[in-house]
Amino acid sequence: MSLPFESHAQLKLPVSFEFFPTKTPEGALKQRDVRKALYVKKPEFCSVTFGAGGSTQAGTFAMVQEILDEGVDAASHFSCIGATKASVREQLHTLKAMGVKRLVALRGDLPSGYGAGGEFHYASDLVAFIRAEFGDDFHIEVAAYPEVHPQARSADADLQAFVTKVRAGAHSAITQYFFNSDAYFRFVDDAYQLGVDVPVVPGIMPITNSSQLMRFSDMCGAEIPRWIRLRLQGFGDDAASIKAFGHDVIVDLVDQLKNGGVPGVHFYTMNQSQPVLDICDEVGL
Numbered sequence: 001m002s003l004p005f006e007s008h009a010q011l012k013l014p015v016s017f018e019f020f021p022t023k024t025p026e027g028a029l030k031q032r033d034v035r036k037a038l039y040v041k042k043p044e045f046c047s048v049t050f051g052a053g054g055s056t057q058a059g060t061f062a063m064v065q066e067i068l069d070e071g072v073d074a075a076s077h078f079s080c081i082g083a084t085k086a087s088v089r090e091q092l093h094t095l096k097a098m099g100v101k102r103l104v105a106l107r108g109d110l111p112s113g114y115g116a117g118g119e120f121h122y123a124s125d126l127v128a129f130i131r132a133e134f135g136d137d138f139h140i141e142v143a144a145y146p147e148v149h150p151q152a153r154s155a156d157a158d159l160q161a162f163v164t165k166v167r168a169g170a171h172s173a174i175t176q177y178f179f180n181s182d183a184y185f186r187f188v189d190d191a192y193q194l195g196v197d198v199p200v201v202p203g204i205m206p207i208t209n210s211s212q213l214m215r216f217s218d219m220c221g222a223e224i225p226r227w228i229r230l231r232l233q234g235f236g237d238d239a240a241s242i243k244a245f246g247h248d249v250i251v252d253l254v255d256q257l258k259n260g261g262v263p264g265v266h267f268y269t270m271n272q273s274q275p276v277l278d279i280c281d282e283v284g285l
Ligand code: FAD
Pocket: 048, 049, 050, 051, 052, 053, 077, 078, 079, 104, 105, 106, 107, 108, 109, 121, 122, 123, 124, 142, 143, 144, 149, 150, 151, 152, 153, 157, 158, 159, 161, 164, 165, 174, 175, 176, 177, 203
């Protein structure tokens, strides 16, 4: 199977890091140290998540500004569900004025208790809107789901939705995290057959905390293979064993992805530097 983009199997792979906005001044200070440690890896960009319904907008934009001020390309995640075209236009003008050149364009999920509403239904609507209003001002990343988005009608419908989103004008994609490289390679191959020709970068979640991982995975539909789940359960509260096991599992996964020629690796850092640095060091990123 060949990947639809230039293979990086033999080259130094581009890496990118994802953070979530901090809530306190102390948290923001700590995050500066985390980012500084990760900048050693010369990331292609660092991205900052956007809370459901825009709930973290100020924190997201503030962290994006800090990253830009640190001389690193910053991507703002941006979700459209529940928003109006006027409010999206205004926020995008703000980001453009800040010097932001990269967005992760998402539908997002409404916080419980919010009605649907809004003028955007899917991420593809947002991508088309950004391209129509801002042309090439932003490099647009979109989300991809090798193990199928949890609300999708079917795997085929989800794949088609991904293709539609790319055709609407996305420049590249980042996947939801997964632990089975076959799911990624199959997804990319199928998308390629349907005409997708943009890089689809695997999103990697380090394993450091088993209860948090199980909670996230249940919410976002990422499958934890049975053997990994059972091994993690077997470690109980033994944090050191969980970290050591998690490190080995993710190093193997990234090795398989590298050998398969992925176009880059995006890390969900969970605002921690050490687990990501350890993985990068071991796999030569
Ligand atoms: P879409 O691509 O719009 O897809 C949503 C659902 O609608 C899918 O089931 C899809 O199959 C279906 N669909 C799409 N188009 C159609 C159509 N035309 N007809 C019928 N069905 C359709 N969440 C946050 O709140 N903040 C973040 O910062 C954030 N960052 C993320 C970053 C990455 C890399 C990833 C993978 C996910 C991220 N998420 C984030 C989670 C994301 O918001 C949720 O997964 C959300 O439920 C879907 O957003 P989307 O942009 O993928 O939606």
